[in-house]
Amino acid sequence: MYPEEYERFVRRFNQGEYHQAYEALLELWQRQTTQRFYKGLIQVAGAYRHWEDGNLFGAASLFYSAARMLREFAPRYQGMAIDALLPQLEACLHQVLFKEAHRPAQVELPVIRLVVEGLTEGEGQAIR
Numbered sequence: 001m002y003p004e005e006y007e008r009f010v011r012r013f014n015q016g017e018y019h020q021a022y023e024a025l026l027e028l029w030q031r032q033t034t035q036r037f038y039k040g041l042i043q044v045a046g047a048y049r050h051w052e053d054g055n056l057f058g059a060a061s062l063f064y065s066a067a068r069m070l071r072e073f074a075p076r077y078q079g080m081a082i083d084a085l086l087p088q089l090e091a092c093l094h095q096v097l098f099k100e101a102h103r104p105a106q107v108e109l110p111v112i113r114l115v116v117e118g119l120t121e122g123e124g125q126a127i128r
Contacts, residue, residue: 005024005027010116011119022049036072037070037073040073043065056099056100057100059092079118095107
């Protein structure tokens with residue numbers, strides 16, 4: 001139904017395997033570099049990778065950029081509920097900026113769950 005790499009990205013991302021998700025979609029994006037949708041999703045995974053590495057500037061930059069890029073695909077694109085994803089990206093960005101301003105505060109980053117029609121139904125609780 002969807003490109004294999006996209007499906008692999010969504011599954012890996014929803015399992016919290018951000019590096020593997022990033023790698024899965026990178027191959028597809030490199031074949032279709034004009035596809036801003038894939039680039040935006042890669043940036044979301046990259047933002048989580050930066051967060052995990054303690055690079056708050058990188059995480060904030062990518063969350064912001066991904067939200068700007070993915071906004072043009074709302075409300076839904078390739079089965080993904082973009083209108084549900086955008087507020088989650090903004091919440092993540094706010095948490096990153098809060099942690100940056102209040103170091104060394106313990107701040108949890110919200111977990112984003114990607115919702116894709118025909119792919120993620122029945123996998124835990126989905127935001128629709």
